[in-house]
Amino acid sequence: xxxxxxxxxxxxxxxxxxxxxxxxxxxxxxxxxxxxxxxxxxxxxxxxxxxxxxxxxxxxxxxxxxxxxxxxxxxxxxxxxxxxxxxxxxxxxxxxxxxxxxxxx
Numbered sequence: 001x002x003x004x005x006x007x008x009x010x011x012x013x014x015x016x017x018x019x020x021x022x023x024x025x026x027x028x029x030x031x032x033x034x035x036x037x038x039x040x041x042x043x044x045x046x047x048x049x050x051x052x053x054x055x056x057x058x059x060x061x062x063x064x065x066x067x068x069x070x071x072x073x074x075x076x077x078x079x080x081x082x083x084x085x086x087x088x089x090x091x092x093x094x095x096x097x098x099x100x101x102x103x104x105x
Contacts (some may be wrong), residue, residue, distance in 0.1 A: 025062075025085050030092045034060040041090045045083055049074075056089060 025033075034057035043051040049071060058068035063082075070076035 025088050029062060030088055032060055033057065033089055036089050036093050038090055038093050041086050044078070044086055045090070049078055052078075055086070061085075 036056045037054055040051045040055040044055050052068060052072045059065040061068070067076075071078050071082065
């Protein structure tokens, strides 16, 4: 392999992926959730469910828009699993350090 081929191969590789343990979301899901506002997510975890409205794009989660809408309007309670998933979003968007195994440290 020439030096030029080596550089081409490196440039085509995607960046390392971070792993998140706990919660219900896989890394593919976490990476696909749009418009995450960490401070609003933290407010939801702290009990201010009304902030769920602006915490992240509901339709980009597996639960979908209707599920989170029911929680936000009070017709359905937020579950510990929901809290864990929101916690995963916070962790992913606030942690930059990854070790060589691509896990959070």
